Amino acid sequence: MDRTGTLAALRRGDLDGARELRLPDGLAGFPREVLDLADTLEVLDLGRGSLTTLPDDLGRLRRLRVLFGSGNPFSCLPPVLGDCPTLSQVGFRGCGIREVPPDSLPRDLRWLTLTDNQIARLPDTLGERPLLQKLMLAGNRVAALPDSLSAADNLELIRLSCNRFDALPAWLTRLPRLAWIAYAGNPAEPATEPAGAPRVPWAALTVGDLLGEGASGQVFRAVWTSPAGAQDAALKLFKGAMTSDGLPEREMEACLAAGTHPALTGALGRIAGHPDGAQGLLLRLLPQHWRVLAGPPSLASCSRDVYAPSLRLDPAQVLRIARSVTEAVAHLHGRGLLHGDVYAHNTLWDVATGAAVLSDLGAASALPAGETGSALMRVEVRAVGILIGELLDYCTAPPERLQSLARACTQADPARRPSLPEVIATIGRAT
Template sequence: MNTLTQLRSGALQGAQRLTLRAGLRELPEEVYSLADSLEELDLSGNELDDLSDDLTRLHRLRVIFCSNNRFTRLPEVLGRCEALEMVGFKANQIAEVPAIALPPRLRWLILTDNRITALPDELGRRPRLQKMALAGNRLRALPASLAACGRLELLRISANQLDGLPDWLLALPRLTWLAHGGNPFSAAHEAHALNHAPMPSVPWSQLDVQGLLGEGASGHIYRAAPAGGEAVAVKVFKGEVTSDGLPSTELAACLHAGAHPQLIPAIGRLSDHPAGADGLLMPLVGPEFRTLAGPPSLASCTRDVYDPALRLTPRAALTVAAGIASALAHLHARGLTHGDLYAHNILHDGLGQARLGDFGAASFLASVPAHQAVRLQALDVRALGCLLEELVACCDERTPPLQAMSALAQACLQADIDRRPSAAELAKLLLVQVA
């Protein structure tokens, strides 16, 4: 994070990135002294409600974040920023998105947790559009023009007012990661899962909470021990809209998912939390397990970022792939999509054992017509294809089984959605290669 003192003293001259948290009501004039270098500007957590037309002076600006401010309208000046690719205005009070506010090179749009009821048709005339986060708004429909966005890969439309999914959306050739829970058309199935899951309830007062293990978009994970029992992991949901959607949707999916060796299971439901929060009890994962990759970066947009030092044997890579494919097939058979099948949601031990978690983008297949349910599963399969590609890239050898896995990856990634194999078919084929 930078300071106004640094900016005004000239200490930031030549900076490519600038982050200011200073209760700003307008952009300081000194920012424009960085016009020939500044590419990323983060103004989140201020008191802004508009941006000056002078923003166009930042002619190299590619990324702007203005989350947690006071905007009620997406600023029109953004549409005149020729180099701008990523726009993030999460958690404002935006109700209107003018067509002229959309930059011509728009690739990544974050408008999570606002008050938007409609989006302009102009959005479909942004051919580079690859990623959109729109959860927690008041959308009743999506612009039909988005059918032309052939590069769109990730879409979050959870927790809106949608009464269904348009068929054209599920025909997009590169759409891979879709979250749509928490809408009226899925509410009944989510509520049924919450109310009828055969899961023991554990009061918060009976847990000896021993420390924070980590934090995700939807909750905090603690190490805790039930009275007289072994230590477990407890996920306490934040109870607010996240980039994926509603914590209640994630909770419903976790409770409905059932048991599988490659899933991190729910073993109990938290009750009587002092703040009224929902939560889950899960077994602790051993210390030998670590995250397979990091989440996407600004540069990679939709693809995970792997440690270049990570190397896997062909057998380990194939075993991970077969296990995750089997877990995905299990979810589909249970009537769920995962929606966020990424390496950053997979824990592995380096020897082939892996666990898939994070159901924040999951959805219930019964909430859509049968033909759409088939295509929703095909989106998860495309995500699996991305994972297979990445696992192959982590291997130094190129054995025949790995070549077979590469071929399966291409089958998952093909643009003809209806020709992609099922997760169950992939699990069987990958298991053969492991053997």
Template sequence: MVASFTPAELRMQTPTSHSLQALRRGDLAGARELRLTGGLTSLPAEIFGLADTLEVLDLTGNALTELPAEMGRLSRLRVLFCSGNRFERLPPVLGDCPELSQIGFRACGIREVPGEALPPALRWLTLTDNRIAHLPEAIGARPNLQKLMLAGNRLRGLPPGLARAGRLELVRLSANDLDAIPAWLSALPRLAWISWAGNPCEPAGAPAAAADVASADIVTGELLGEGASGRVHRALWRQGSGERPVALKLFKGAMTSDGLPEREMAACLAAGAHPNLAGALGRLTGHPDGAQGLLMPLLPANWRVLADPPSLASCSRDVYDPELRLGLGTARALATAAARAAAHLHGRGLLHGDLYAHNILWDGTEGEAVLTDFGAACLLPQGPMGAAWERVEVRAWGLLLGELLALCPPDDAGMAPLRALEADCTRGDAAARPRMADVLGDLARSGRERA
């Protein structure tokens, strides 16, 4: 899944110096959102003049090492971004902010997370790419906690108190030092998206057979898209006397919110070929800048993303075009494509980890689709725990099915069996959910009954 720490909704797009001047003149009285990025070593006292209105504060990319003791005066503050600063501990004063629900402290050098730093309304916590070895028990005592981003730290275990986080839906644990993922995590009633690639506990996988493609044989074209882990270009692959149009993904090599790009590459190659996966055709070698890359099938130009990633407000749920409407047959086709892709991955010992509409590309009409983005993919353990994690991903698929059905006419006669399948896949008792192979059988039966 792709995330950004700088919300697009922020209206203050002027440089920090201009914003500071406006703040000190009083021009920003009544502002609900404020962006001050770059150059700050302390928080301007004038911010507290916005205490009765300020809801979103972006302090990304400064040189802050602490926050003032008066932070609790920002009684309406809901969202705080402090990524790229110099905090060694998550500031305890955050716990004094009564409405603060979303916190982003990525790549700050944080080593310590005091329990008192976790505000009571906490819903979305991002601590990616820090140096955290331990989490406090208090993290499980935040009843609204829904999204927890911890990739790229030094965690050796998870606090047992996290088992009480009944609303937790998404967890990122990649690139830590975990020797085991506790079984109780897979039993959380709402958990649907998780990744743990790059930990000692991840099973070893057989090296994937993939063609090595020399960079000299690739003609790179226009940029098609960009995510946290890399850029995708249109390209031509010279093969003998001919050329094949392909998509080329060049990886950035930096830690993402999901984990390490090299783990994404390995998972994409291990996934193999499937008609409902945007898999890899080959691995790029000899790039002049040393970049790693994958060649992938080039989809038709009219194909598009099914939905946008979650917003600040939706937290863990995708955002669909409000004008999008689907016939039930199209919704079933989309859901079936996603289920087939996931079932194929499960059969190869892989968990996708990010089964979302924003990672599905579709034809825009009939429901032909492929599942993309292996940034959160990880290798499944053998036996009962592997099956338990598959059922966590079945919940993600069930949520997707529900979202697709919400775009269909509610009075369609074929809706009932699909709604029943949605309920089975999203039930709170994770062990009672079907596995993805069973889901495919239910989809086939409901399709025959409709016909």
């Protein structure tokens, strides 16, 4: 049912008892009938309309957990959000928001998305939300985080790309549960080493079927014809818009700077001469039967991937996937890059052999030298440990050595986590 049909059904009372209500694309005013669902409504999507305010009595929606207002011209995150007693996920992306009042942050806030706005300052009360787990701030004007966030012990994922940070706060890498961080496109990020990847003329490509689509672009099957002969490849064409991780240009730079590794979907070259001026990369094409290891996080799981309930892995598969991903991350660190998004949904694997590769450098950032860089690597060790632990959850006979390793990688004190070479060595001893 489209927005018009849903709105008509709402006004007739046909949606009494609804738990989800989606009214995207063109809503000019807040329908008061939404408040009649106060006893049941949990998810409300008002995205891509022309709303500038929300009703003062929005707090009547006492069961509301998720609210999306992205794409509406809000200049201020509505303070009334703080009146919603069970609201935990707030998404206002691409609204032009300049101000985030302290009252706009619900008590039970768990997931806050404010990507692609004009926010320069965040309220000190942000760190007083003890359930905060995921914070998406890419594409704003923020130069400093509230010091209160240093007590955000449940924060696991933060996106700071394309802001105005001259330095990351020292306490950030000491947060006990932080595992995924992106900060590319800030003054605090060192320059990425230029890569000598070849330029691939558009005329040398034969583009085939669409293989997949993500936030930053589309991936097609392609054949690259060069003087050396014809080669099958994957073609990624970038959309050019801000994503939750940052700008596609930074992803391209990271892919090229990463070089090649057997456990990475490495870049073969940069596209030149696209007829519409689009930017693109030519990537290694994986065999058609390879699959993504898991689905991305859901509204319920927040920062954790969603695996197929039927998935079963034997110990040999778990060890091979774990070793491949860890070696890929170690290679990136050696090239001066933080992956920023080490997840099963960015891992492709061969069910028959357990072979795996790590993909998607959309959240990658250049590592600074010295202790700051080492501290950021220890944050990523936790992401590796979480992934290993998830693999073990689906393992038919989890190796004890690997269970101990997962616990070591995810311990609360980052300084006590093993280094990636130590992780690789431990996996080797468990084989």
